[in-house]
Structures are given as C-alpha cells and as structure tokens.
Amino acid sequence: MQVTVTINGEERSAEVEPRTLLVHFIRDDLDLTGTHWGCDTSNCGACVVLVDGEPVKSCTMLAATAAGHEISTVEGMADGAELDPVQQGFIECHGLQCGFCTPGMMLAARALLNRNPDPSEVEIREAIAGQICRCTGYSNIIRAVRWAAAHEATTTTQGA
Amino acid sequence: MSTVEPPPTIGYGPMKRKEDPRFVRGQGRYVDDLKLPGMLHGAALRSPVAHARIVSIDTTAAAAHPKVKAVITGADLEGLGLAWMPTMSADTQAVLATDKVRFQGQEVAFVVAEDRYSARDALELIEVEYEELPAVVNARTALDAGVPVIRDDQEGRSDNRIFDWEAGDAAEADRVFDAADVIVERDMIYPRCHPAPLETCGAVAQMDPVMGQLTLWTTTQAPHAHRTVYALVAGLPEHKIRIIAGDIGGGFGNKVPVYPGYVCAIVGSILTGKPVKWVEDRAENLMSTGFARDYVMRGQICAKDGKITGLRVHVIADHGAFNATAQPTKYPAGFFHIFSGSYDLEAAHCHVTGVYTNKAPGGVAYRCSFRVTEAAYLVERMVDALALELKTDPAELRLKNFIRPEQFPYPSKTGWVYDSGDYEKAMRLAMEIAGYDELRAEQAEKRARGELMGIGISFFTETVGAGPRKDMDILGLAMNDGADLRVHPTGKAVLGISAMSQGQGHETTYAQIVSEELGLPSADIEVVNGDTDRTPYGLGTYGSRGTPVSGAATALVARKVRERARLIAAGMLEAAPDDLEWERGRWFVKGDPEQSKTIQEIAMAAHGAGDLPEGVEGMLEDTCVYNPPNLTFPFGAYICVVDIDPGTAKVQVRRFIAVDDCGVRINPMIVDGQIHGGLAEGIGIALMELIAFDEQGNCLGGSFMDYLIPTSIEVPAWELGATVTPSPHHPIGAKGVGESPTVGSPPAIVNAIIDALHETHGVDRIDMPCTPSRVWEAMQGNATPPQ
Ligand code: FES
Ligand code: FES
Numbered sequence: 001m002q003v004t005v006t007i008n009g010e011e012r013s014a015e016v017e018p019r020t021l022l023v024h025f026i027r028d029d030l031d032l033t034g035t036h037w038g039c040d041t042s043n044c045g046a047c048v049v050l051v052d053g054e055p056v057k058s059c060t061m062l063a064a065t066a067a068g069h070e071i072s073t074v075e076g077m078a079d080g081a082e083l084d085p086v087q088q089g090f091i092e093c094h095g096l097q098c099g100f101c102t103p104g105m106m107l108a109a110r111a112l113l114n115r116n117p118d119p120s121e122v123e124i125r126e127a128i129a130g131q132i133c134r135c136t137g138y139s140n141i142i143r144a145v146r147w148a149a150a151h152e153a154t155t156t157t158q159g160a
Numbered sequence: 161m162s163t164v165e166p167p168p169t170i171g172y173g174p175m176k177r178k179e180d181p182r183f184v185r186g187q188g189r190y191v192d193d194l195k196l197p198g199m200l201h202g203a204a205l206r207s208p209v210a211h212a213r214i215v216s217i218d219t220t221a222a223a224a225h226p227k228v229k230a231v232i233t234g235a236d237l238e239g240l241g242l243a244w245m246p247t248m249s250a251d252t253q254a255v256l257a258t259d260k261v262r263f264q265g266q267e268v269a270f271v272v273a274e275d276r277y278s279a280r281d282a283l284e285l286i287e288v289e290y291e292e293l294p295a296v297v298n299a300r301t302a303l304d305a306g307v308p309v310i311r312d313d314q315e316g317r318s319d320n321r322i323f324d325w326e327a328g329d330a331a332e333a334d335r336v337f338d339a340a341d342v343i344v345e346r347d348m349i350y351p352r353c354h355p356a357p358l359e360t361c362g363a364v365a366q367m368d369p370v371m372g373q374l375t376l377w378t379t380t381q382a383p384h385a386h387r388t389v390y391a392l393v394a395g396l397p398e399h400k401i402r403i404i405a406g407d408i409g410g411g412f413g414n415k416v417p418v419y420p421g422y423v424c425a426i427v428g429s430i431l432t433g434k435p436v437k438w439v440e441d442r443a444e445n446l447m448s449t450g451f452a453r454d455y456v457m458r459g460q461i462c463a464k465d466g467k468i469t470g471l472r473v474h475v476i477a478d479h480g481a482f483n484a485t486a487q488p489t490k491y492p493a494g495f496f497h498i499f500s501g502s503y504d505l506e507a508a509h510c511h512v513t514g515v516y517t518n519k520a521p522g523g524v525a526y527r528c529s530f531r532v533t534e535a536a537y538l539v540e541r542m543v544d545a546l547a548l549e550l551k552t553d554p555a556e557l558r559l560k561n562f563i564r565p566e567q568f569p570y571p572s573k574t575g576w577v578y579d580s581g582d583y584e585k586a587m588r589l590a591m592e593i594a595g596y597d598e599l600r601a602e603q604a605e606k607r608a609r610g611e612l613m614g615i616g617i618s619f620f621t622e623t624v625g626a627g628p629r630k631d632m633d634i635l636g637l638a639m640n641d642g643a644d645l646r647v648h649p650t651g652k653a654v655l656g657i658s659a660m661s662q663g664q665g666h667e668t669t670y671a672q673i674v675s676e677e678l679g680l681p682s683a684d685i686e687v688v689n690g691d692t693d694r695t696p697y698g699l700g701t702y703g704s705r706g707t708p709v710s711g712a713a714t715a716l717v718a719r720k721v722r723e724r725a726r727l728i729a730a731g732m733l734e735a736a737p738d739d740l741e742w743e744r745g746r747w748f749v750k751g752d753p754e755q756s757k758t759i760q761e762i763a764m765a766a767h768g769a770g771d772l773p774e775g776v777e778g779m780l781e782d783t784c785v786y787n788p789p790n791l792t793f794p795f796g797a798y799i800c801v802v803d804i805d806p807g808t809a810k811v812q813v814r815r816f817i818a819v820d821d822c823g824v825r826i827n828p829m830i831v832d833g834q835i836h837g838g839l840a841e842g843i844g845i846a847l848m849e850l851i852a853f854d855e856q857g858n859c860l861g862g863s864f865m866d867y868l869i870p871t872s873i874e875v876p877a878w879e880l881g882a883t884v885t886p887s888p889h890h891p892i893g894a895k896g897v898g899e900s901p902t903v904g905s906p907p908a909i910v911n912a913i914i915d916a917l918h919e920t921h922g923v924d925r926i927d928m929p930c931t932p933s934r935v936w937e938a939m940q941g942n943a944t945p946p947q
Contacts, residue, residue, distance in 0.1 A: 017277065024276075033193035034186015036409070038358045039442040043864035046358055074186035087184040091176055094833045098663025099183030100358040100409030106184065125872040132864070134358045134410045135663045137836030138872040 008076025025063035034074035045131025048104035074103035095144030097135035168681030174829035202438035203279035207261035210857025212290035221285035227278035234258035248486035262481035265447035270424040295857035299478035327497035328509035336470035340462030359409020362439030382700025405690030411662030452526030454478040485523035494530030497574040501539035527902035540907035590797035616912025625708025642696030643713035649767040651760030658698020659710035677718035679745025704896035713786035731773035792895035809936035819881035823895035842905025
C-alpha cells in the first residue's frame with residue numbers, strides 16, 4: 001500500500017506492506033536513521049518520534065496508521081546550522097554517551113517544553129519515564145532539559 | 161546575538177564531547193543504519209527448548225519462499241568447516257547446532273531474504289524435530305552423579321565441570337580461621353544478569369569474491385581481536401578482513417564475544433554474493449548473547465580483637481552451555497581473587513568451580529573487569545555481616561581495617577600488588593558528603609515512627625587495565641594496545657587507537673591526552689577507532705582497559721612525537737637538543753624563552769623543504785605499543801540511603817553518594833558521566849535485573865517487560881565526590897573508571913536494605929535483585945535465593 005506522511009515538514013510517500021511498523025517505515029523506507037529501535041515490547045523508547053506534536057513510540061504504530069499525520073524526527077530538530085536548545089542542552093550538559101537513546105529523549109523533551117516551558121526535575125523525570133537510557137544514569141539528561149528550558153526563557157525575554 | 165568563541169581547549173578538563181554534534185542530529189552511524197546496494201537480510205531460527213537432540217531439520221518450505229535467497233543449517237556449515245567456532249575462553253561454541261541444542265535460544269538455522277520481514281516469515285517455515293533431554297538448570301547440582309552431560313561433543317567428557325581454580329593460601333587461611341575469635345558465614349548469589357545495551361548486536365557482512373576481501377560492519381568492543389577470530393575460523397588472511405565498528409549503542413561487555421549471527425551473516429554473504437545484514441531483536445539479545453555474573457558463593461570472614469584477619473570463599477560459577485567468558489587465559493575466574501578487597505588481612509583463599517548448564521553461554525564482564533564485581537560484592541557483604549555480628553558500625557569497622565597509605569605498593573594475600581591508595585580519605589569524604597552521623601540520627605527517629613530507612617556502605621578496590629603480557633592473554637593474544645599518531649604539516653593530527661568507544665567518548669578523551677602532551681588544541685586532533693584498516697592492533701575496550709592501556713599508549717606515542725619535535729626544533733633554533741626545554745605547545749632554548757618553536761611550526765618544518773638535523777627523519781609521526789607493567793587499582797567509597805515501604809516492601813534509593821578515586825582525571829565531565837551511568841546499572845542489578853529460568857530451562861528474562869531496567873523514576877540525583885591518588889606506574893597517573901560504579905554500588909544498596917530491616921525484622925541476608933516480593937519474603941523471615 002502507498003503511505004504518505006508529512007515528516008519534518010516535507011511530504012514523503014512509500015509503498016509498504018500493511019504490517020510495516022512506523023519505525024521501520026521511517027528508517028528503511030524514508031532513510032531517516034536517526035530514529036532508533038531497542039526492544040520488541042514498546043518498553044525502551046529509542047523509537048520515540050512526535051506525531052502531531054505528541055511523543056509516540058514509533059514501534060507501536062503502523063506506518064499505515066500514521067498516514068496523513070505530521071511526524072517530527074530528530075533530523076528535523078535543528079534549523080540548519082542552528083541547533084534546537086534541547087540539542088544544545090544535551091551537548092552542554094553531557095546528556096548523552098552512546099547516543100542511542102538520545103533522539104527519543106530529545107523529542108520527548110521537546111514535547112514537554114512545548115507544553116510546559118519551565119518543568120521541574122520531577123516533571124522531567126516523569127516525561128521520560130517511558131524511555132530507557134543505559135548510559136547516562138539520567139541526571140545529565142535532566143540537566144540538559146533544564147538547560148534548554150532556561151535558555152529558551154532567556155531568548156524569549158530578549159526577543160520580547 | 162553575537163557569541164564570543166571560547167579559546168580552544170588544550171589538555172585536560174571538562175571539555176564538551178567532539179562526537180556529540182553528530183549524535184544530537186541523528187547522524188550516528190550504527191550498524192543497523194547501514195544500507196548497501198543489493199543488501200539482503202538475515203534472521204536466525206532459535207531453539208525453543210533448553211536441551212534436545214536434533215532429529216531432523218526440513219528447510220524445503222523456507223527455501224521455496226519467493227523472497228528467500230539462502231537457508232543455512234549446521235549441516236551446511238559442517239561442510240564448510242564452520243559449524244563450530246572458538247570462544248574467547250578457547251572453548252568451542254556451535255555457530256548453528258548440528259548434534260544437539262544446549263540452551264533455549266540457541267541458533268539452529270539462518271535464513272537470508274530480500275527484506276527483514278520476509279526473513280522472519282521464512283523462519284516459521286522451517287520444521288525441526290527435537291528429541292528433548294532433561295535440562296541442567298541449577299549450577300549447584302550440575303556436577304551430581306547421573307546429571308546429563310551437556311558437552312558430549314567433547315571427546316572423553318563425563319561430567320559438566322569446566323574448571324577448578326584457586327588463589328591464596330588455603331593452609332594459611334585455615335590457620336588464621338582457627339585462631340580467630342569470631343567467624344561469620346554467608347551464602348549469597350550474584351544472580352545472572354545481562355548488560356543489555358540499548359542497541360542490540362548486529363553486523364553487515366560484505367564478501368567481495370573477486371578480491372577475496374571481507375568487510376564486516378559490526379557491534380564489537382574489540383575489532384582487532386574479532387578480526388583474528390574470523391581469520392582463525394574462516395582461514396582468511398587478516399589483511400583481507402576489515403572490521404568496522406562505526407558507532408556503538410552501548411556495550412558494557414555484551415559486545416566483546418563473537419556471536420553466531422556475525423558468522424552466519426558472513427557465510428550468507430559468501431553464499432549469495434550480496435551484502436547481508438543481521439541484527440538481533442531484544443529477545444535474542446537477552447536470551448542468547450553474553451550474560452554476566454551467575455556466581456553462587458559461600459563466604460566466611462573471621463576477626464580477632466575486632467580486626468579482620470581472614471576471608472575464605474567457595475564459588476560455583478555457572479558459565480552456560482559454552483564457556484564463552486572473555487577473560488585472560490590464566491584466570492578462568494577472572495580477577496575474582498581481588499576478593500580480599502581494601503583490607504589488610506592475614507590470609508585469604510578462594511576456590512572457584514566452573515560448570516556447564518543448559519543456559520545461554522557467557523559470563524562476560526558486565527561493566528566489570530573480569531569478575532571484580534562479584535569479588536567486591538562478596539567482600540563488602542561479608543564485612544557488613546561481620547559488623548552485624550560484632551555490633552559495630554560498618555563504617556568504623558572498615559576504617560579500622562583498611563590498608564594504610566604507607567603500605568602501598570601493597571602485596572595482597574592473593575597475589576596482586578595494589579599500586580596506590582588512600583582509602584581512609586575517600587571513606588571520610590563520602591561520610592562527610594552523606595552527613596553520616598545525621599543520617600544515623602534520622603534513621604533512629606524514623607525507626608521509632610515505624611518507618612524503614614537504611615544506610616549502606618561499600619568500599620571497593622578494583623584491578624583494571626589488563627594487562628602485562630607476561631601474565632595475560634586472550635586466545636594467546638597479548639593484552640596490549642597500540643597507538644599511531646601523525647601530525648600533519650599544518651599542525652592537525654590524527655590518532656589511531658585500538659580501543660573502541662561504545663559511548664565513553666574516546667574521540668574526546670584521547671584527543672585531550674595528545675593535546676596535553678603536545679599542546680595542540682583538542683579540536684585539531686582527530687581520533688580514529690573501530691576500523692581495523694586505520695588503527696593499530698590491540699585488544700579493545702572492556703574491563704576498564706581504555707585509559708589504563710590505550711590511554712597510556714596514547715600518552716607515550718605523543719611523547720615520542722614530542723621528542724622527534726625536539727630534534728627538529730633544535731635544528732631550527734640552531735641549539736643542541738639538550739639545551740631545549742618543553743613548555744606545553746613549544747620547545748624553547750633554556751634561559752632564553754623568546755627563542756622557541758611551536759609544535760605547529762615544527763610540524764611544518766618536519767614536512768618542509770629545508771634540511772633537517774643529521775639523522776632525523778622527516779615528517780612528525782610515530783607508533784607505540786603499550787605493555788602495562790602492572791594493573792591499576794581504582795577504588796571508591798559509596799554510601800546509599802534507601803527507604804522501604806513497610807506495606808509494599810518497595811525499595812526506593814533516596815540518595816547515593818559516590819566518592820571515586822580513579823587517579824588523574826582527563827575529562828572530569830566524562831568521568832562523572834561514566835559514574836552516573838554505572839550507578840544506574842548498579843541500581844538495576846541490585847533491585848531489578850534478573851535473567852531467571854524455570855526448571856525446564858526456559859528463559860524468563862527475555863524481554864524488557866521481564867528484564868527490568870531502571871528508568872528516570874528509579875534512580876536518584878547522584879552525589880559525587882573525588883579524591884585523586886595517581887597510579888605511580890601509569891604514564892599519566894590515570895587508573896580507569898568506567899566500571900567502578902557498577903562494581904561498587906550493588907553491595908552498598910543491599911547493605912542498605914539489610915541495614916533497614918535488621919533491627920525491626922531480623923533480616924541479615926537477602927539476595928539480588930531485591931524486588932518488592934523478595935524483600936517482602938525477607939521481612940516475613942523466609943528469604944529465598946533466586947532460581
Ligand atoms: S523500540 Fe523499544 S519502545 Fe519502540
Ligand atoms: S546514551 Fe546510551 S542509551 Fe542513552
């Protein structure tokens with residue numbers, strides 16, 4: 001079947017089997033390999049993307065179900081050379097090591113900041129609770145999200 | 161908004177990582193990201209049972225699937241001489257089962273198809289008839305009479321024993337125990353757990369039949385060692401094999417062994433003439449690849465006048481169906497004989513028996529230097545058990561028994577020579593950060609209110625950085641590492657190392673080592689790792705070998721280049737080499753610092769047209785192989801505070817204080833990050849992670865729904881401290897740190913749980929993982945060990 005989605009603002013189509021998972025569609029058919037996968041049971045969150053702005057485990061959704069929706073992946077976070085503050089925060093605060101969980105973590109963080117620009121430590125912990133990082137022990141991910149929140153707050157004030 | 165560019169980072173310090181920009185953009189190059197023209201996909205059929213004779217395999221229907229290109233069985237591999245491969249412990253392991261299956265999840269057949277879904281569809285079409293045999297699941301009874309022999313493929317074998325090994329002086333230990341006034345004994349299990357990196361294992365194999373060249377992109381922590389194994393297995397010369405590890409999504413020891421899937425991908429590529437990708441799913445990763453620990457231990461500790469005098473241990477080590485541990489040949493129980501820990505004992509002795517069972521092969525070091533984790537757990541549990549018996553504060557007991565700073569280098573009773581340490585300083589710092597006395601007061605108050613709070617301590621000493629070639633090898637290969645450094649005319653440099661990052665940030669840290677030694681900005685130094693065509697030989701990154709071995713090679717090669725630069729600078733400055741002095745980044749004439757040449761100027765001159773001093777070769781490059789004279793001995797003091805819900809028995813780690821001494825710190829930001837990650841894994845091991853089996857040998861930990869990994873909710877905000885006691889024999893005084901937190905944290909957590917429950921519930925022992933149900937059972941007075 002033909003599946004068409006808007007991904008990172010661009011309309012993309014591919015011919016896939018009806019059973020194709022969204023994560024495989026994104027990686028294998030659209031060649032956007034920044035979205036990872038790490039489990040068979042929807043536990044790890046390495047595959048998190050935003051569907052219409054909400055974090056979704058893309059291994060838990062069929063490509064067909066995503067047809068016609070807006071998808072954001074890690075490849076769409078930066079604006080050219082300009083990184084999203086969440087991306088910058090992960091670099092500044094050593095929020096990543098192997099980088100495998102990182103795209104999913106950053107997208108969950110992006111969605112959190114979009115609805116709550118000033119999240120507390122506990123709110124950040126809850127927002128990423130469905131995702132596993134095997135490397136960082138989470139503290140620096142939380143600091144990274146706080147860094148992004150603080151940075152966005154300053155840029156907004158400066159811009160106003 | 162204008163930003164001021166910060167000055168370039170030179171040398172050590174908390175520098176941001178060079179690898180991060182590609183990762184935050186989703187531009188990492190993990191093996192499953194690779195797509196080659198015409199690439200096919202492989203999938204493995206696995207045994208549903210733990211122990212069975214294979215009666216027949218019918219692949220007709222699978223082979224007839226329209227998208228299938230090849231179906232491979234053990235019989236096919238036998239024809240090629242590839243049905244068995246050597247393990248890192250010089251045992252053999254079936255690539256695809258021929259005679260029997262020996263654990264649930266063992267590879268039986270391999271399908272190569274046009275896409276990954278079709279490959280898995282075709283697995284369902286393969287018919288295998290099994291004649292089931294009784295499974296040997298319990299290591300404690302694996303040596304009993306009448307138990308089936310698992311490895312009947314080995315000629316003359318009549319039981320399931322792999323090895324018996326001991327260290328220390330048994331007679332001397334007996335004498336010390338006889339003279340003691342208190343002896344405490346504990347049975348404990350370090351249960352089977354799994355490194356479970358977030359990226360599973362996989363490979364893309366491409367065999368070029370014309371050139372006879374094999375390229376393998378693969379998840380390996382030890383690219384060069386793997387290449388040698390493939391050369392041995394396939395009979396290909398090493399220069400015709402190129403291993404590329406790319407980016408690796410975590411390893412933690414899981415990516416040290418060679419797995420059957422890699423070999424099958426290679427065979428698939430040979431048979432089809434196309435590149436073949438094989439990437440395991442999570443169930444395959446947890447059920448079939450290198451597990452860790454699985455030590456059943458009986459420890460005895462004795463003391464006289466409050467001084468610890470002796471330690472004795474008996475261990476039954478469950479290695480699964482094939483002995484696929486990856487540890488130095490001479491040490492079948494790894495470095496378990498560091499179990500006398502941080503204490504100045506009179507005698508110590510251990511006896512370890514390794515056995516085969518019908519479980520997945522391995523015994524890899526999950527974020528651990530070859531069984532140091534099991535050793536640290538044993539001694540730190542035993543010291544706490546003694547403290548309970550003596551009714552002494554566990555911190556006091558430790559402080560009283562530590563090896564003292566002036567005793568270093570300290571020859572241990574089991575044959576190690578500890579390089580350096582100041583244990584009391586680290587312990588007191590941890591107690592200060594924790595507010596130890598206040599915590600004890602809080603605990604007493606809470607206890608009076610019926611609340612359960614525990615404070616647990618562990619003080620560990622590790623032995624890492626294997627190792628000296630006179631003592632250590634894997635498969636006959638010396639455990640040394642190489643480094644190649646090439647400084648280009650414009651002062652930009654490339655460093656090739658045999659270590660392989662799995663997230664540790666080698667591209668940053670190793671650049672900083674060169675930067676410190678040569679004064680080039682770190683940004684100007686590119687570090688290459690994980691490509692056997694572009695890096696020197698060496699055994700890779702595991703067992704905290706990175707900084708102790710490869711880091712040393714890096715510092716030494718940079719010093720060699722610096723000496724070459726001195727000769728060239730002497731020519732440029734028309735001075736004698738001995739009259740020059742080094743200041744980071746330049747050679748200058750002693751007493752006349754204006755007369756100097758920067759390393760960049762020297763690099764250009766080294767490649768330039770002018771004459772060089774007599775006997776000096778052009779260019780600015782060198783190579784080095786580092787053979788460590790001794791291991792390094794990082795240590796640390798950890799304090800854990802837990803709260804236990806009296807109604808549900810759920811343990812929450814409220815605080816975790818970690819003081820680590822890993823010698824000189826190259827990049828403190830990365831060091832702290834390593835500690836954070838290892839502490840989280842330690843919490844996982846202590847509270848959640850378990851690969852269990854039922855009586856038939858069915859694996860009960862084959863998914864992330866059953867094998868539980870800590871999330872952001874289960875871990876606290878870490879509280880770190882540091883002391884720095886340089887290693888006297890390491891070129892930069894560094895000791896290695898990646899594994900300390902996983903080694904040190906589980907005993908602190910378990911000690912905290914016992915501390916919380918001892919006075920009120922009489923609990924004096926409990927085994928990991930301390931899940932609510934297990935803690936509840938202990939609170940009711942019937943703690944059960946894991947299966
Ligand atoms: S791949 Fe693990 S949750 Fe999607
Ligand atoms: S950085 Fe490796 S899993 Fe998160």
